[in-house]
Each structure stands twice: as structure tokens, then as C-alpha cells.
Amino acid sequence: MGDEEWKRLNITKGRTSYSQERIWLDEPIRSTYTVKDENLYDYNYVKVYQIEDGFLSINRFRQSIENVIKRNEIFQTELDYSLDEHGIEQIIKKSNKLNDSFEITKVDVFDQDKINEIIYSEQITKHFDLNKGEIFRCHLLKQSNKDKNRLIKNDFILLIFHHSAIDNYSRFLFLKQLTSEYQNEKMNLEENENQLRFIDYSYYERQLDLTKCEEFWQELFSDYSFKQRINLPYDNKLIFISSGSIYSFQIEKSLTRQIFRYKKKQNINFFRLFLSTFYCYLFKITQDTDFSVLGVTPNRYKSQLTNIIGPFENFIVYRHNLDPHQSFNQFIQTIDEFCTNIKENSFYPYQNLIAYARKFGSNQTPFSQVSLRVDIIDDQWNLDPENNLLLNEINLTNHREFKRETKLCPVDLTLNVKINLEKQTIQFYFEYANKLFEEKTIDTFADRFKKILEHLFDIQSNFDLDEEPIYKLSIILPYEESLINDLKVNDRPELTYR
Known part of the structure; x- marks a missing residue:
């Protein structure tokens, strides 16, 4: 650079x-x-x-x-x-x-x-x-x-x-x-x-020379089948583009505190932490291991760019083949290194990557299945402290009165995470193509994502982040556990006494 x-x-x-x-x-x-x-x-x-x-x-x-x-x-x-x-x-x-x-x-x-x-x-x-x-x-x-x-x-x-x-x-x-x-x-x-x-x-x-950057991205996708699709549990037939809905969900404050503590202990940023978690989640709901998650980079790679208003953001694709035998802490380190390499090459134009994908017979919309967005937010605006002029931001995506069902949705499923550092709160949203998924399916998606967060970070969880492999993470919900236990009881052979 x-x-x-x-x-x-x-x-x-x-x-x-x-x-x-x-x-x-x-x-x-x-x-x-x-x-x-x-x-x-x-x-x-x-x-x-x-x-x-x-x-x-x-x-x-x-x-x-x-x-x-x-x-x-x-x-x-x-x-x-x-x-x-x-x-x-x-x-x-x-x-x-x-x-x-x-x-x-x-x-x-x-x-x-x-x-x-x-x-x-x-x-x-x-x-x-x-x-x-x-x-x-x-x-x-x-x-x-x-x-x-x-x-x-x-x-x-x-x-x-x-x-x-x-x-x-x-x-x-x-x-x-x-x-x-x-x-x-x-x-x-x-x-x-x-x-x-x-x-x-x-x-x-x-004027930038994109040669080395292009080599990086081509190497990342050298063994990738651009025609493959993640086995998401769709409710309806696949279409190119759909209207979208937003589904918000919350986690317990105690779990939020544990996530903040884990992030600090591992010295990793929130995007990389939730990308690692999202990979594990996708693995558990699909049993796939090779994922291309669409993300957004600020693309301000020089200090001179930090105070300029404009459309700098670039889409990039986090393609990773997950090893389910790694422990979560090992996996976090893998993703941290992976994201560092991505960051060094994140200025490669997204349209160039799309053009490369189409050379190999990709459909019209490669990388349009899953995406992740993590934003740091502040919901108050102290416009004039001397005159006590304070404004609150109305969060439209988390407000029942402003629900939207007709938003253009070019990506099938997006996990949106909004973090308030001052208040130490985390808000979660699934933005989804409502012609592909029913709301009840997204409701289950949210419950399973909360379950995996609890398994990883809850203070009462017995999952060993250093030793236990990722494939042992559970997304089974309480009512499903109860049903499984009932089936086990009913399947026991009757005891006979002689």
C-alpha cells in the first residue's frame, strides 16, 4: 500500500x-x-x-x-x-x-x-x-x-x-x-x-496496484466450488431477490457481561468474535464446514482517510473451511489470524471478486446467502451540553411501531449485531428474505443462536473452551431435550422379574 x-x-x-x-x-x-x-x-x-x-x-x-x-x-x-x-x-x-x-x-x-x-x-x-x-x-x-x-x-x-x-x-x-x-x-x-x-x-x-491483492483472493478461492450453496433450512423455493423482514432478539444481561469479559480476555475485536461464533452456528444448523460469509469493511486503510465523509465501505467475503475438531479458543485464534490477512487485502473491489466468481459458472448472485454486520452504536446525541440539549435515537429495527416487511433484501440471512460500549449492551437482529423463510423458522434460528452463545459464554456452562471440540457444541432447545429424554424412556425394554 x-x-x-x-x-x-x-x-x-x-x-x-x-x-x-x-x-x-x-x-x-x-x-x-x-x-x-x-x-x-x-x-x-x-x-x-x-x-x-x-x-x-x-x-x-x-x-x-x-x-x-x-x-x-x-x-x-x-x-x-x-x-x-x-x-x-x-x-x-x-x-x-x-x-x-x-x-x-x-x-x-x-x-x-x-x-x-x-x-x-x-x-x-x-x-x-x-x-x-x-x-x-x-x-x-x-x-x-x-x-x-x-x-x-x-x-x-x-x-x-x-x-x-x-x-x-x-x-x-x-x-x-x-x-x-x-x-x-x-x-x-x-x-x-x-x-x-x-x-x-x-x-x-x-492508481493502486491490485496484483498481489488479486493473487490473495484467487488463492483463497482456488479450491472453492462457486456453484455450491450452504444447506440453510429454507421454507420456500429459492429466488434471486426478495423483500426482507427484521427479527430482533435479546440475551440475558449476565450473558452479555460474560461476552464482554471473554472479548477482553482474548484481546479480539467484536467482529472477529461474532464471526467465529457465527461460523460455529452455521456449522451446527447445516452440518456444512465451508462457508462464505459476506461482510463489510470500513476500507479506510490510510490515516488520511479517517475524517473524510464518503462511501468508502467495501464488501468482502470471509471464506473459511471450519475444522470442527478445533476447540473454540483455538478456532478464535485461527479466525483472528485469518481476518488479519483479509484486512491487509480488503481494498480489493468487490465487483472484481464477483467477476472472478462468474468465470467459474457461479450464479448471478454469488455470496448472497449469509452475511454478518457488527456495528458500534451510541443511542444518545449530546448536541449542545451547555444548554442541556440531549436527543435520544429511536432504534427503528428494535421498535414495534416501526416494523417493516417490504425492505429489499439481497442477502438471504444476515446476522446484525449492535454494540453499545458505554452501556455494555448487545442487540441482535436477523434480517432475512421473508419469501424464503417463515418467521417461525427465524424465531427458531434466534433461539438456537442464543443457545450456542449460552453454551460458549454462560458462566454456568460446562463446555470447556480450551479442550472440547466445536462439534460438541449444542443447539438443542429445552423442549427438544425434553422430547429426546421422553423418547429414551419410552424406548427402554420392559424389565421382567423371575
Whole structure:
């Protein structure tokens, strides 16, 4: 990769990054499905906050957003195909005003149905257009016209982003910059003028030599059958793409504490810990050993990239052939080393890996069966500490009032793990293709995953993490154990006395 520093370039036009290219090419494919099914939507990413304490100045907030957009040219970047470049091109068109991208609605904030309706309409909004650089909007929901320039307790802020135009870490950066602007912190203009931009990164990324990286991925899949499928217990016939649902489930607080302790003891990050656990789980429910789990990498491989807003994230495939005779602690070390090797080559464009898979007769959607996403979250936004302005994030995926059943779901089964480090909580979700799986099946999936977590980490578990092999892990549920015991009793031969 090299340690040389990348310099800011004097350009307003250039080839897109690999991630932008993938997104742009993927858009019309997704649209063909949403057009065919009026109930199927490719959701935008909506962050919903509700004021818990204090008040917000609307004028000041709007100006703060405009400053963040002015500072980050990704919000003023159009994408289109260039005949000259023979590829997708990005063009920066300067615009500092929100115009139609800022909306205020008077609403009864206690009318849950109305709030839900507004949030849903923002999730499926057609306002966004990559070709025009329209990827963000803000919608304020206020309960009173008494003070037109204020939001007060229980009012809502909706921040809506194009579903894939900026990545998860960029949304964190957006909030960080917005908070600084709202608190009137002075921005170093000279520093911003010299800072690397996303369009600069895109140029340098295209200059990278991918030869060694390509060799790594081809070696990883050298003995892999791209036509093989994981034997997931589907309820219905396989289809290419489906609507999706989200199923949330919780574990006991004591088990959560044990997982945090184990993670600290092993000195491993949460993604690698849950990837190891997910492999074991897939092995137990399928009896397969060779798994390709789709994952997401931040793809910010240089320190210069840590403060740039943009779509850096890259999909990568964690292909591993599990040895069921390893102990879990041995397996954790294996996966830790494996992920380190993956990380060193994680900038390889996902579309290149897909193209490689299709050379070997793979179907149209290789690596679309299982995926894992682990995110570190913070559900509070301390926007203005001096004035006690505190907002709570409404977690839509864990809220009964905001349940969604029509989300476009390109992966059959995704385990989503959200971790709050400050509160030491873990939330689990299965996002699943609801035309392939019945909810009762996912309910059983969740129970079995909780069972394997208990077997591995519960303080009362007698499973030896150092000695016992993975294949001895149990996903048998209590009612199944009871049934097995009953059958054993009934199968005993009758005793005869002479």
C-alpha cells in the first residue's frame, strides 16, 4: 500500500471510486425489482432522534447543516457515465443551500401512526438521485407553531441519507461535524482547504496496484466450488431477490457481561468474535464446514482517510473451511489470524471478486446467502451540553411501531449485531428474505443462536473452551431435550422379574 502521503488535487471531475462505481451500477438493477413490486422498496437510511431535554434553534441547526454540506463536497457530487473516460465519472457542482432538502412539519408527536407514516415515507422517498448529487435531506417534526424557530422536548429530527451514498462511519462523522458547527466551534479553514477529499481518494485508489491483492483472493478461492450453496433450512423455493423482514432478539444481561469479559480476555475485536461464533452456528444448523460469509469493511486503510465523509465501505467475503475438531479458543485464534490477512487485502473491489466468481459458472448472485454486520452504536446525541440539549435515537429495527416487511433484501440471512460500549449492551437482529423463510423458522434460528452463545459464554456452562471440540457444541432447545429424554424412556425394554 505504501506510506506516502496523498496530496489534495486541484480537480472537480474524475473517475469514481470502486465503491461509487458498484453503487451506481447496482442502482438500476435494484430499481427493476422495486418497479415490478409496488410494495418493495430499497430503503434510505433514516436516523431518527427525539429531543429528551432542552430546545433546538431551527435556524442555527439549518445553518450548521449547510456548513457541513459546504465542507464535504461528496454532498455536491454528481455521478454519470463518461464516454471519454469509458466509465462512471464524478463531478463536483458547488451548492451550499439545502433548498427542498430541509422540511418542517407540524404534527402531534404523540400520534404514533402519523410519526410512523412520515418516517416510512422518508425511508422510501424518491427525492434522491445519484446523478444529481442529491443524497441527503433533513425533516423536522414539531408539535407547536407557538415558537417557529424552536424544537422542544419530544419533537423529532429525521436525518435521511441515500441508502448507500455515504457509509456507516461517515454518518458518525456527519453527526460529529454537525455537533461542532451547532456549538459554534471555529473550523480551521486553512486545514480544510488542504484536507484530502473523497474525489482525491478516488483518483489515488485507481492508481493502486491490485496484483498481489488479486493473487490473495484467487488463492483463497482456488479450491472453492462457486456453484455450491450452504444447506440453510429454507421454507420456500429459492429466488434471486426478495423483500426482507427484521427479527430482533435479546440475551440475558449476565450473558452479555460474560461476552464482554471473554472479548477482553482474548484481546479480539467484536467482529472477529461474532464471526467465529457465527461460523460455529452455521456449522451446527447445516452440518456444512465451508462457508462464505459476506461482510463489510470500513476500507479506510490510510490515516488520511479517517475524517473524510464518503462511501468508502467495501464488501468482502470471509471464506473459511471450519475444522470442527478445533476447540473454540483455538478456532478464535485461527479466525483472528485469518481476518488479519483479509484486512491487509480488503481494498480489493468487490465487483472484481464477483467477476472472478462468474468465470467459474457461479450464479448471478454469488455470496448472497449469509452475511454478518457488527456495528458500534451510541443511542444518545449530546448536541449542545451547555444548554442541556440531549436527543435520544429511536432504534427503528428494535421498535414495534416501526416494523417493516417490504425492505429489499439481497442477502438471504444476515446476522446484525449492535454494540453499545458505554452501556455494555448487545442487540441482535436477523434480517432475512421473508419469501424464503417463515418467521417461525427465524424465531427458531434466534433461539438456537442464543443457545450456542449460552453454551460458549454462560458462566454456568460446562463446555470447556480450551479442550472440547466445536462439534460438541449444542443447539438443542429445552423442549427438544425434553422430547429426546421422553423418547429414551419410552424406548427402554420392559424389565421382567423371575
